[in-house]
Amino acid sequence: MEISRVRALRGPNLWTHHTAIQAIVQCQPAECDISYLTGFEDRLRRLFPQLSALHPVGHEERMSLARVLAQVALDLQAQSGCPVTFTCTAPTLDEGVYQVVVEYSEEEVGRKAFEEAQKLCQAALNDGTYDLNTVLADLRELDEDVRLGPSTGSIVDAAVVRGIPYSRMTEGSMVRLGWGSKQRRIQAAEIDATSAIAEAIAQDKQLSKRLLAAAGVPVPEGREVVDAEDAWKAAQEIGLPVVVKPQDGNQGKGVTVNITSQEQLYKAFAAAKEHRDNILVERFMPGSDYRLLVVGDRLVAAARREPPAVVGDGIHTVKQLVDKVNEDPRRGTGHATSLTKIRFDDIAKTCLSNQGLQPDSIPPKGQRVLLRHNANLSTGGSATDVTDDVHPDVAARAVAAAQMIGLDICGVDVVCESILRPLEEQGGGIVEVNAAPGLRMHLSPSYGKGRPVGEAIVNTLFKRGQDGRIPIVAVTGTNGKTTTVRLISHILTQHQLRVGMTNTDGVYVNGHCIDTGDCSGPRSARNVLYHPDVDAAVLETARGGILREGLAFDHCDVAVVTNIGAGDHLGLNYITTVDELAVLKRVIVQNVAPHGTAVLNAADPIVAAMASKTKGRVIFFAADAGNPIMTTHRAHGHTVVYVERGEVVLATPDAEYRYPLANVPITMNGAIGFQVENTMASVAAAWGLGLPWDTICKGIATFSSDSHNAAGRFNLFNYRGATVIADYGHNPDAMTALVHAVEALPASRRSVVISGAGDRRDQDIRQQTEILGRAFDEVVLFEDACQRGRNNGEVIALLREGLANAPRTKERHEVHGEFKAIDMAMDKLQAGELCLILVDQVAEAMAHIAAKCETGR
Numbered sequence: 001m002e003i004s005r006v007r008a009l010r011g012p013n014l015w016t017h018h019t020a021i022q023a024i025v026q027c028q029p030a031e032c033d034i035s036y037l038t039g040f041e042d043r044l045r046r047l048f049p050q051l052s053a054l055h056p057v058g059h060e061e062r063m064s065l066a067r068v069l070a071q072v073a074l075d076l077q078a079q080s081g082c083p084v085t086f087t088c089t090a091p092t093l094d095e096g097v098y099q100v101v102v103e104y105s106e107e108e109v110g111r112k113a114f115e116e117a118q119k120l121c122q123a124a125l126n127d128g129t130y131d132l133n134t135v136l137a138d139l140r141e142l143d144e145d146v147r148l149g150p151s152t153g154s155i156v157d158a159a160v161v162r163g164i165p166y167s168r169m170t171e172g173s174m175v176r177l178g179w180g181s182k183q184r185r186i187q188a189a190e191i192d193a194t195s196a197i198a199e200a201i202a203q204d205k206q207l208s209k210r211l212l213a214a215a216g217v218p219v220p221e222g223r224e225v226v227d228a229e230d231a232w233k234a235a236q237e238i239g240l241p242v243v244v245k246p247q248d249g250n251q252g253k254g255v256t257v258n259i260t261s262q263e264q265l266y267k268a269f270a271a272a273k274e275h276r277d278n279i280l281v282e283r284f285m286p287g288s289d290y291r292l293l294v295v296g297d298r299l300v301a302a303a304r305r306e307p308p309a310v311v312g313d314g315i316h317t318v319k320q321l322v323d324k325v326n327e328d329p330r331r332g333t334g335h336a337t338s339l340t341k342i343r344f345d346d347i348a349k350t351c352l353s354n355q356g357l358q359p360d361s362i363p364p365k366g367q368r369v370l371l372r373h374n375a376n377l378s379t380g381g382s383a384t385d386v387t388d389d390v391h392p393d394v395a396a397r398a399v400a401a402a403q404m405i406g407l408d409i410c411g412v413d414v415v416c417e418s419i420l421r422p423l424e425e426q427g428g429g430i431v432e433v434n435a436a437p438g439l440r441m442h443l444s445p446s447y448g449k450g451r452p453v454g455e456a457i458v459n460t461l462f463k464r465g466q467d468g469r470i471p472i473v474a475v476t477g478t479n480g481k482t483t484t485v486r487l488i489s490h491i492l493t494q495h496q497l498r499v500g501m502t503n504t505d506g507v508y509v510n511g512h513c514i515d516t517g518d519c520s521g522p523r524s525a526r527n528v529l530y531h532p533d534v535d536a537a538v539l540e541t542a543r544g545g546i547l548r549e550g551l552a553f554d555h556c557d558v559a560v561v562t563n564i565g566a567g568d569h570l571g572l573n574y575i576t577t578v579d580e581l582a583v584l585k586r587v588i589v590q591n592v593a594p595h596g597t598a599v600l601n602a603a604d605p606i607v608a609a610m611a612s613k614t615k616g617r618v619i620f621f622a623a624d625a626g627n628p629i630m631t632t633h634r635a636h637g638h639t640v641v642y643v644e645r646g647e648v649v650l651a652t653p654d655a656e657y658r659y660p661l662a663n664v665p666i667t668m669n670g671a672i673g674f675q676v677e678n679t680m681a682s683v684a685a686a687w688g689l690g691l692p693w694d695t696i697c698k699g700i701a702t703f704s705s706d707s708h709n710a711a712g713r714f715n716l717f718n719y720r721g722a723t724v725i726a727d728y729g730h731n732p733d734a735m736t737a738l739v740h741a742v743e744a745l746p747a748s749r750r751s752v753v754i755s756g757a758g759d760r761r762d763q764d765i766r767q768q769t770e771i772l773g774r775a776f777d778e779v780v781l782f783e784d785a786c787q788r789g790r791n792n793g794e795v796i797a798l799l800r801e802g803l804a805n806a807p808r809t810k811e812r813h814e815v816h817g818e819f820k821a822i823d824m825a826m827d828k829l830q831a832g833e834l835c836l837i838l839v840d841q842v843a844e845a846m847a848h849i850a851a852k853c854e855t856g857r
Contacts, residue, residue: 112139156175175187413430488686597619674737683700722835
């Protein structure tokens with residue numbers, strides 16, 4: 001068994017809506033049916049007892065080793081705690097070669113599980129050994145390392161429930177919620193609206209206390225100290241007992257409470273000094289430790305925190321009791337569990353010493369032994385939910401404290417005898433405020449019910465009814481994609497929207513190019529969706545990106561399929577037929593939002609059939625209003641776009657809207673058929689987004705297909721009285737459309753310049769010149785440096801074969817170099833003639849043509 005081309009599908013894809021690992025797996029003949037592998041399944045189950053049942057699925061009659069590999073990879077993740085359920089194994093046309101797809105929830109875990117599945121299968125084949133427990137432990141640890149922590153995860157989960165998309169900005173806890181100009185950003189339990197100054201104030205404990213005191217919030221007396229002697233002096237000024245802590249610490253690190261002697265204070269000062277240089281000494285407030293969580297202008301959760309402790313049984317030592325408590329499955333080493341293991345470190349030993357105990361001491365039955373004085377969960381403490389018990393005055397004090405510091409999300413630490421009474425009545429106070437507070441104690445308290453704090457934070461970020469989304473239009477098809485993308489984008493700009501656009505020319509944001517090249521894949525789409533200046537996105541969605549990585553979005557508002565025709569790029573990546581290409585292209589249709597629209601070409605039966613696969617509504621377009629699909633769709637009360645009496649018509653259930661094609665420049669008075677189709681598709685897409693008819697008309701009337709606005713898309717030039725057309729057509733369907741277009745233009749003689757893309761099938765390359773040979777008097781073939789995997793001369797030979805029986809072509813030339821071919825054809829032009837140049841290096845060729853037209857040479 002050999003594995004190649006392992007990919008991570010990071011969005012909806014050909015196989016599933018889930019994220020997944022995809023690989024090509026080649027099996028030996030005997031491996032295509034494991035029933036021929038004597039004893040294999042028994043050996044595999046001995047190595048992996050938790051493996052699910054193995055049986056053929058779908059139409060498979062045999063259980064291949066590739067299918068076993070997929071199931072093992074899935075089950076390894078499931079046994080590691082990952083919520084995955086989907087796998088698929090599909091045979092290809094190549095004997096013994098399969099496409100294997102396995103869902104993942106965390107990419108790194110999915111990749112490692114796939115690698116381990118291969119090793120496990122190989123061990124079973126060879127009757128070898130496999131350390132399953134170690135692998136599962138490693139996968140669990142990796143999952144905990146890469147998965148969002150409980151605080152960030154709770155916010156993201158709440159956002160998902162609201163339908164808000166999210167994406168991780170770093171490997172840590174920085175997350176983007178929403179897209180484009182509607183996005184918000186969080187880092188753990190901190191939001192983008194929180195200022196750096198507020199965070200700095202919260203970190204400065206002394207400054208925080210001064211501000212809170214100024215606001216009338218009760219705080220403990222204390223001051224900053226410079227050394228141990230000054231700390232003792234401060235303690236005497238305040239009066240014992242006292243607390244020693246770092247001025248800008250967190251998670252209880254270096255904090256010692258209830259200090260009653262000089263010796264204890266010196267040890268506490270040294271412990272605090274290990275974490276920070278600036279140290280505070282404060283009055284110790286007796287009572288319980290409470291954490292109050294303030295979000296916005298209200299208290300949303302509260303917990304009483306208890307320091308880590310064990311209870312003696314008269315039999316076991318303190319160390320043994322700690323080990324026993326740490327066996328609780330709720331306790332882990334990180335933040336993924338509701339409790340953290342109790343640390344048995346020097347601080348714990350010092351705390352024991354203060355109680356007259358040692359690690360090997362056996363406390364009597366019932367004695368409570370503290371392992372720390374501070375009650376942070378991160379050091380092994382526990383939490384009890386008391387949200388419903390908080391006195392309104394205490395809640396008001398907590399909110400006032402958060403607002404005084406300037407924190408949108410604030411963890412307020414309160415020490416008092418009872419949370420049921422106002423702080424002033426009992427001598428309690430607020431000892432600390434915390435930016436980016438941990439949420440674990442409120443989500444999964446040790447005792448009591450969890451609180452929906454993630455939901456509270458999301459509701460602060462996004463008002464009711466907001467989902468953080470911007471309109472997304474995805475465009476795919478065989479031809480016309482780029483022009484349609486550009487025209488839809490232009491219409492949206494007339495609606496005063498800042499548009500992010502991707503296509504085969506580059507990435508554009510609000511009219512500015514921010515990247516060049518073929519940018520029709522998911523990476524470029526994500527760059528647009530993540531850009532904070534984008535109000536709407538129009539994304540050319542090519543087949544390669546869907547195969548390579550899936551979609552960049554979970555769903556779109558409008559999906560446009562221009563056409564499929566005879567297809568393009570067939571024979572690559574196991575897409576060998578037009579029907580298979582259609583299944584791939586319809587991925588965007590399948591992922592239209594329920595409130596969205598699929599815009600489909602009714603004149604292309606394969607595209608029209610996609611209507612049954614969408615969750616949204618459908619708008620069909622076709623030049624012929626009498627098309628049966630169009631008439632049926634309209635009869636059922638749905639919207640269609642067609643052409644009638646020289647006008648583009650949008651017919652809705654309630655009204656008809658018309659606009660003359662004579663006023664749509666790219667159609668040249670309706671003469672250019674493929675541009676009419678692009679216009680209809682764009683009109684339907686804009687209507688699907690809810691744009692007014694007047695805005696749509698303004699958009700199509702002011703869009704021109706020139707070399708600046710839509711390079712390589714039927715750009716017209718005048719050269720010494722002759723017409724020169726530059727286009728990026730590169731498949732038989734495009735050739736047919738271009739021939740129809742140039743035949744609508746007057747010309748005394750027609751010539752064409754063409755090369756071929758080497759990554760097409762032989763018959764596709766030949767067919768292009770077969771079509772052109774029926775319409776042009778002269779054909780100039782050229783070959784350039786980039787042959788896309790073909791040998792020199794191979795492409796031009798296929799083009800030559802296509803011209804073998806050309807009924808019209810009388811002159812044929814072969815040239816090496818695109819610019820030489822262009823010069824040859826243009827230099828011969830006379831007034832009244834027409835030359836179609838099928839450009840390869842679009843930007844460079846367009847510049848070369850423009851320069852010749854400008855100089856006339």
